[in-house]
Amino acid sequence: xxxxxxxxxxxxxxxxxxxxxxxxxxxxxxxxxxxxxxxxxxxxxxxx
Numbered sequence: 348x349x350x351x352x353x354x355x356x357x358x359x360x361x362x363x364x365x366x367x368x369x370x371x372x373x374x375x376x377x378x379x380x381x382x383x384x385x386x387x388x389x390x391x392x393x394x395x
Contacts, residue, residue, distance in 0.1 A: 373379040
């Protein structure tokens with residue numbers, strides 16, 4: 348039973364990593380809907 352739970356956890360980790368990679372590709376392509384300029388402004392204000 349422990350091996351089955353371990354295998355399921357590994358698969359969940361793999362899926363989460365794939366979703367994260369897909370999101371990063373969307374951001375890089377400009378297809379994510381994020382306003383990167385606004386994020387830069389917020390980051391700049393936070394570090395002042």
